[in-house]
Amino acid sequence: MSSDEYVQNGVTRRILLAGPRSFCAGVERAIEIVERALESRGAPVYVRKQIVHNVSVVDDLAGRGAVFVEELEEVPDGSTVVFSAHGVSPAVREEAEKRGLDVIDGTCPLVAKVHAKARRYAARGDTVVLIGHAGHEEVEGTLGEAPESMVLVQTAEEVRQLSADDAPQISYLTQTTLGVDETAEVVDALRERFPLLYEPPSEDICYATTNRQNALKAIIPEADLVLVVGSANSSNSVRLVELSRYAGTPAELIDTAEDIRPEWLEGVRTIGLTGGASAPPALVEGVVSALSAYGPVTVEEREIARETVYFDLPSAVRGDAPRPADGLSS
Template identity: 75%
Template sequence: MTSTSSDQCADHTSARRILLAGPRSFCAGVERAIEIVERALRSRTAPVHVRKQIVHNTHVVDDLSRRGAVFVEELDEVPDGATVVFSAHGVSPAVREEAARRGLDVIDGTCPLVSKVHAKARRFAARGDTVVLFGHSGHEEIDGIIGEAPGSTVLVESAEEVENLAPSDPQQVSYLTQTTLAMDETADFVDALRTKFPALSEPSSEDICYATTNRQEALEAIMEESDLVLVVGSTNSSNSVRLVELSRRKGTPAELIDRGSDIRPEWLDGVGTIGMTAGASAPPDLVTEAVEALAAFGPVSVEERELTYETTRFDLPGAVRAAAE
């Protein structure tokens, strides 16, 4: 972390430089999920229900709620035959079966990259593997993946937990990961698995999604120049929280903010350069709002630091695509 000279930032009203990491904010899976709900609201006359938060951002959920979406925790809150959208984080087969049994009009908002992890879980379990899943207990994505093969899947939340694994056949072990994890912590997990299980079967491609990787690498590119990192995102956004943790592990103080009004003046004392990014579920306009909030404390200069450009796009499900057409 860069040290701040004595003539910089004697208080929180001094001039500052803001480094905007790029890519930041919405990824293709989030954009797709939001558009699915928006199109469903336009094409359905009855209420559109959404199981869980469509993406983990309070502002997105509040906006869609104002426009008519009804967010529920479980399917028992959805009337028989009604429309329900599954969130970007995916659901277990048991949830799909319940929806079919009750005749619900299902529109699947699962991110295609999460769906790929589900497919791997089914394939690994079918060949008799113990599937070690690295992720965070209670996260919707983890619940959905475990649901694909609950009898074969073991959840591990840290590399240290690997040592306690005792599969029935150490020669038949494979692994999967949540798509929104920290790359360095995941690498430690995989190394621990390789050490304990030399016959480990590895997926052909990593499960951490491109957007998570890109946002972490973009943040790392500006952290050393920054005295403070601000990450725009909600507290239940895994990839946003990972960005905060990454910065702190590398030695730069970091704070998670839901919007500009969350910025506390005392964070800015002694701070000359602020690195800023946003999780993949945070709307871009919230970054603009955060920059404006910082400008209220004193003059700011803004520099874009675009590490790579994202061109990934995902097709919409046939139900909403056909309705729109």
């Protein structure tokens, strides 16, 4: 059916914009690294995996000369390669060094902190339990820091099946883009299973993931439908969809406004709208514009926090890059 058939006669829909939404500091940093590498070194610049998990971002950079590859064997000798924001294992770094590749590290500093904890905990003899999603690039990179000392769990049930009674010390880490509530359940299971569990002094789930989940929680009770702008392989975006559905509000993950299905809007008076941490703000704005085709809308911003975090660029591409005046360097 066409959009005209779904226009609500005489009814104005509300769009509740969750804030913060869209790009986080780590994503902005990673994208700028690729852009600056293209400017200073010229195309092609190779990127191992997707620099961030968003189709539109990857397509845009590919159009400007970035070449995305799955593994380093696809990168010609002597070429520039950027490691994605999700991080890589030491084995990947060693391979790049052996091949003499010009490496620019786009790893999010918050992911790098988790890697450092993994090395530190393993070095003192801990069995390190990593809470995360199997196959995710961030998880693979973190596990690679201490493969003999780490074990991956995804659920509380998997925690109960762990066999590590002879380990001198059990500690845990988490993927940075997990759902806050689901992770708390797994951590509670770890505490019950291992009373002497060593807990990190600060949580690993990143500020941006937490903020976006809390912002969405604030508008879910008023929404008849939630739209999350983000790609299917974006962990934090998928968690936002799950969060809404768990609360009883229908939710859909869309890459762009073109993915909106008119039937989703039938009978919907209030739409909650947000974007995952790797979704460009312009795509969220495009959704607002597209929704107006289905009838008059009002837009309300619901901001629960103001993000001013800024991460310095790596020296390889820093140059004279300006810093935001109100940013916090990390």
